[in-house]
Structure formats: C-alpha cells, structure tokens
Amino acid sequence: MVDGAPLRKAVFLDRDGVINRAWIKNGRPFPPPSPADFSLLPGVAAAVRRLHAAGYLIVVCTNQPDVATGRQSREAVEAMHAKLRSWLPVDDIRVCYHIDEHDCTCRKPRPGMLTGAAAALGIDLGRSYMVGDRWRDIEAGQAAGCFPILIESDYSECRPDPPFIRVSSLAEAAAFIINRDTHNESSAMPSVHGLRVKIFADGADLASIERLYADPIIKGFTTNPTLMRKAGVSDYEAFARKVLTIVPDRPVSFEVFADDHGEMETQAKHIQSWGPNVFVKIPVTNTRGESSAPLVRRLAAEGVQVNVTALFTLDQVREITDALHPEIAANISVFAGRIADSGRDPMPIMAEAVEIMKARPKAELIWASPRELLNVFQADAVNCHIITATPDILKKLELVGKDLDQFSLDTVAMFYRDAQAAGYSIDIGRCAAE
Template identity: 60%
Template sequence: MKKVEDLKVQIFADGADKAGMLEMYAKPYIKGLTTNPTLMKKVGITDYRAFCKDILTSIADKPLSFEVFSDDFDEMEKQALEIASWGDNVYVKIPVTNTKQETCYALVRKLAAKKVKLNVTAIMTLAQVRDVVAALDPNVPSYVSVFAGRIADTGRDPIPLMMAAVEMLKIAPAAELIWASPRELLNIFQADDIGCQVITVTNDILKKLSLVGYDLDTYSLDTVKMFYNDATAAGFKL
C-alpha cells in the first residue's frame, strides 16, 4: 500500500472552521484548501468578506477557493472579480448552474478571459465537464470539481466517470480535476490511481490518515475493545 507522502494526488482540506483550516494548512501533505457557503453557515460565519480576508492573512502560499453566492450571473461576475482580487492564491468557485439550472459557461468564459483563476463546482456529468473545459482558458490555472461522492450517493460508481473526466481535461493543460465530496479515506487512493490531480477532503476524513496501512488484526482488536469498554461504561446488564 502506498504511503500518503508517495501519492501524486494533491490533498486539499475542505472546511470553514478557522482553527481546523489552519491546523490542516500547517501539514505538509495538505497542498491547498477549499470552502463553501454551506460549510461557512455550519460554523456560524455571518460576515463572508471578513472571514475570507482574515483567513488569507494566514494562508497566502497555498491555493484557497472561495465561492460566489449570488444566483444572478451579473452579480456572480462582480463577486468573482472581488474575490479574485483578494490574493494571487485565490480561486473563485463558480457553480456549474444557478438554481434555475441555467448554465455558467458564458460566465466562466468571460472570467477566464480576464485571467481569473476558477474552480467550477457541483459538476456531476461528463457533459458538464466537457462544456466547462471548453469554456476555460487552457492556459489559466483552474479546477474542474466533480462531486464523485455525491455521484456515489446515487448508487452509481463514480470511477468510470472520473477516469473519463481525467482524459477530457487533457486539452486544458492548466486545468486540474478535483475529486470532490469524498465519502471515505479510500477515495484518496482511488483518485490517485486514476490520475486525478486533486481531492478535497474534510477534516473528519483527514483524521483517519493515521490508519493508512494499520494492521487489520490490531484494528479488529481495537474494535472489540471499543464495544466492550462502551458497554461497561454504559452499565449494561442482562
């Protein structure tokens, strides 16, 4: 089994808790960070601009993605240009459609022409991958974020789709494919195996990295002890 340090896939930490983000940022195997409005809402962030600018005072040398949150493309463009101005390491997350299912491709093309580094997100089909790649400037760094975990949630195996997406991105040399919304640690190794460049991982999964290569007999015993200790602590009797 490969060690984490031997993986070619870049691991990005996905979160919005400042302490957690800084903890992950300090780890050498974390190559970038991402967040989104849902994660921010969960931790109680109310001032979007203030949070982003604050975290950028500590994280300036690894890619960091912030998402627009308007449903109107003109307003999205304004937000994107402001977000992009916050730092050279900032990527602007643009959803592949708005809530009316109107596609973002024209906006992506416009922003890419202005050399904005983009992270096009919430992608789940190869048609979306194809159209996003066509809209990008092939020479401007960007991410194409495919939600492999959500695809798996529907009972579909995401690996064939992700493998096809890897091939589709070859016409855009500055673009990298993100395996987004992983559901388990194994997904990191699966992403690496197919040549996916980036995987975004939440802290709860990242905490399991210490288990990579762990002896299974020992892990079995640990599990038995956990059940026993919890039953004892609960005072169960029959």
C-alpha cells in the first residue's frame, strides 16, 4: 500500500462453492480433489469481471484444511490458484492451511485473511463485501466490518447469524453490490418514477394529506398518536374519519393507543371497522416488553389488516411474520432510521427482513422512520416494499437527479444572500490598524 493513497473498496470471495464447484459429501462442501477437477461455476467469470470493471478489488479468501490433514498437497492448491488467476482478474488470493485446533487468526470465521489483505492492499473494509456460502464466511465478513452476502446452499450445517443478505449466485451478488453502491455513490440518481418501493406519506396534517393524495407517487398514508398530538388533533376517531374521506382508496394506518393487549384488541377491531383500506398499527410489544405476537395472530385470523410497528430486530420480524395469516394483507414496520441512529447499517437487516417475510406473500415490509431522501433509494435497493416519508423528506423529491454543479452554485448563492440579508460586515480598516 502506498502511504497517503485513498483506501479502495473490495469484494472478498470464498472459493469452493462460490467460484468453483464444490464436492459435496454427507451434506458438506469440500474442495475439488485435484487441479484437473477444478472448474468455474456458471456465470462466475462474467460476475467477477463485472465487479472488477466497476472498481472493486477482487480478493479470494479460502480455508484449505485438507493440506493440514494430508488429504491434499499445497502444490495442488497452488496449481488450482494458478488456473484461477489465468481465468479471472483476481488481485489477491489468501489461503489458510490450518485446522481449528491450530487456533490461528486466519482461519474463517476469524477475519485474519480479510484484515491482512486490507492492510496490504489499502482496502476500506467498511465499503467492502464478503461473499460466501457458509457460516464461516459470513461471520468472518461481519468480524472484519464488511457487508456480508450469503450464497444459498442446501448444506447440512449450521446457518450464520444475521445480519446478512441471501442471494442465489455470485452473479446475483454482483448485481446487488453494484446496484447498492450505484445508489449510494452516483451523482445522477434514478428517477423517482422508476422506483419499485412504494412511498407512504407519514403525518397528521389534514391539508397536507389532501395535497399529497393528489400526487400519484404517494401510494398510502401512515400516522401515529405522536404525530397527531403535534398536529393538535384532539378527537382521534373524528380525525381518522376525516382522513378516510380524503383517502378512500389507498392504505391508511391508524394506531391503537392502549397498553393492555386485551384493550388493544378491542380498539383494533373498532379501528378496522372504519374502512376496508384501514390497517391497524399494533406495537410489537407493550410498555412492559410483552410480545404482541399472540394478539397479532388472533387479529390476523379474524381478517384484521395489521401494521405491526416499532420493530428493530430480525428476531422480532421472524416472530411477527409467523403470527400473520398467509391470506390477509399486513405490514411490518421496521424502524430502519432509528437502527441507523444507533450506528448500525440498516440495509443488511432490511434485506434479511425481506427474505424472512417471503413466507407471508401478502405481507409487506415498511422502512420506517427514514432520516433522509437517500433512504428511499436504499429501501429500493434491498427490495423493501414500502417506505414512509415525512413532508420534509417528500419536499426533497424535486431534488432527485439535480445537477450537482448547479446545486453547488445554488448553495454558494444562498450563503451570500443570507449574509447580505443579515447585514453582516467586516471593518477591514479597523482590522488592518490593529
């Protein structure tokens, strides 16, 4: 690494089962028995070239314990890697030849191969990815601070702990990586009209709701007691019924305000009666931390459309998803913005939540509590179904795709106008005299 050079992004790849065909024995993957048996999986060459062309360093990190146990020679491994280098634009190959009993720092799930490559090549681990097909790969990526991506397999072994996202192949992983970073880094963002994620307006001002209902970009509405209190709403049901006269044909969520699950159930059934487009917001727990999953199960079984809110963890997503009825529409609101407030990247969590909720095809995931317009495109990148947005964020939709040179000039002009309007001045003569 050259001192002072900017850190680069990388994609770390496991080898067997990700790049080349693994040999499956008793439900577990093993390396090819010889260099003659070493061959790329379909689509791998194109995926790696695509990633390399997009500016990612490609680093292979592979455990090869068969060398330590005597089942394979180091020369055979090196011959396979010579083939690999001739086939693919690989920047580095890191190999651990140890077994667990050696207690080394390089054998995955420990992150030594990744951190060693990062130090040698000047890699920014926080902007990099680890793609693997086993729990060891995912945990190594997590430990190194990379974004972990699991290629699905039917191996008979333990599953990694989240967060991570699942894909079916390296080609799909490459598409996800490039799409995610394009959203994060591109100076010309895609059109709002090209988004797959649905935007729901979040608020409690009737005039604003009426104005936003006229905008076809807005696909639904949410509110909560906190927003209603800030808006000066004094009669909950009267307000809700006014909203439903304005919005008769798009989803609208209204929240229960009890802390006892029995009272929540009574309120939920009454709120549901207000209209066929009503979703009833149920907090994931009450204030005593008691799960609302049994209540959600009862309501869903009776046909109540619920929007279970204030979820932060994937365990909560699993529990609530299991409680939903497969034939009844529902929402699960994960507070991605508040997760980000804790210093955690919400994208792997939201991507995994999408996968979990596939068990309930009529349920939709909501990216709740967004903090900025970028969150809309992040939600779209992980295939989240819905994102809520406050009026402040919605106002910024007009900035999507704005020329950054013009944006810079507008900002400079704003500073100048504000300084002039404030009447600021500097007495140059007095300063010179001093």
